[in-house]
Amino acid sequence: MIATCPSCSWPSPTLVSSHGSVHYLRCVCGQWLVSELGSVIATAGSSTLTESIELEHGVPVALPKH
Ligand SMILES: [Zn+2]
Numbered sequence: 001m002i003a004t005c006p007s008c009s010w011p012s013p014t015l016v017s018s019h020g021s022v023h024y025l026r027c028v029c030g031q032w033l034v035s036e037l038g039s040v041i042a043t044a045g046s047s048t049l050t051e052s053i054e055l056e057h058g059v060p061v062a063l064p065k066h
Pocket of ligand 1: 005007009010027028030031
């Protein structure tokens with residue numbers, strides 16, 4: 001298991017893309033998840049965190065601030 005959806009608790013969202021330790025997943029409920037080291041660090045879709053998400057190659061990407 002890479003991440004559990006915070007919206008619907010689905011235990012195995014589909015892995016769409018990975019960049020190092022960061023994984024981008026899409027849940028069956030339509031929620032996008034950004035997971036790093038086993039923890040969900042951002043979501044997109046019905047979330048209010050979309051300001052930190054930008055599209056890159058059609059996949060939501062969290063921009064590292066460090
Ligand atoms: Zn979900």
